[in-house]
Amino acid sequence: MIVELILAALAGGAVYAGAAARVIRQYERGLVFRLGKLQSTLRDPGFTMVVPGIDRLQKVNMQIVTLPIPAQEGITRDNVTVRVDAVVYFRVIDPADAVVRVEDYRFAVSQMAQTSLRSIIGKSELDDLLSNREKLNQGLAIMIDSPAVEWGVNVDRVEIKDVSLPESMKRSMARQAEAQRDRRARVINADAELEASKKLAQAARAMSDTPAALQLRLLQTVSSVATEKNSTLVLPFPVELLRFLDRSQRTGDYGPPGAGAGSVAEAEADAARRELAAEGVPAEGEIGAGPDQDVGIVPPVDVHPELELGEKRTDSGNQ
Secondary structure, X not given: OHHHHHHHHHHHHHHHHHHHEEEEOXXXXXXXXXXXXXXXXXXXOEXXXXXXXXXXXXXXXXXXXXXXXXXXXXXXOOOOEEEEEEEEEEEEOOHHHHHHOOOOHHHHHHHHHHHHHHHHHHHOOHHHHXXXXXXXXXXXXXXXXXXXXXXXXXXXXXXXXXXXXXXXXXXXXXXXXXHHHHHHXXXXXXXXXXXXXXXXXXXXXXXXXXXXXXXXXXXXXXXXXXXXXXXXXXXXXXHHHHHHHHHHHHHOOOOXXXXXXXXXXXXXXXXXXXXXXXXXXXXXXXXXXXXXOOOOEOOXXXXXXXXXXXXXXXXXXXX
């Protein structure tokens, strides 16, 4: 009989221990509600005991929680409709407030993040959403963290993941980016042309001082063309030969400029006319006149040299 009582007591003790024993993980903290009242002492990680039927143990996760925010649609300050989604990183810093002050702190943080995201979309411009996300992330974190502190929750950071734009806006931005790239390309090409023109001008001045450099450049060009597998070789006409032919055409012979017979005769005729004009003698083809008369210009009559010679011969024969 005694043995049966002992066995019954041991069995009852084992059942009680099994019902009262609890294990708390390292990243958790335990809250004990005794008859519905929160106990002030937190249960640390490890093994702990509660009174079955009287105490209720609630575990609270102290890890950083990653909470995605569903995409929110809104209109920016510059009247562009966008869809923005984000992610919130937060953790519980006060297990008692997180359990007692709010019914479900995860749901509360999610709703607060959605409303804050819609508010930040309406206050921002499209360029800020696309390029200045760091500032917007800080503003979102402050907006969510202010009420979350009362719930025993601390918001570590908020990140905007994606900004969805309408197709028409995407095409407009693509055209704008293409125009900017084309403008930069034109400016770069213009700068390159300017720099190349300066270098070519310097090279032209250097070659004009030394004509042999121009001939060497011509030979280099011919050599580079000859290296190609061409059946026809085109040689440029020498520039110096063109200049020589031009001088020869102007002077009437192949001597230096001003050495031709035509140019000498013209120079002597001009000198004679200037001397006659200085002495007041009318030149050939002019009729003298008094001070009150106008001077008339009689055009010279062209006489063929052969006719003049024939007339002279006739006169001499008659004589």
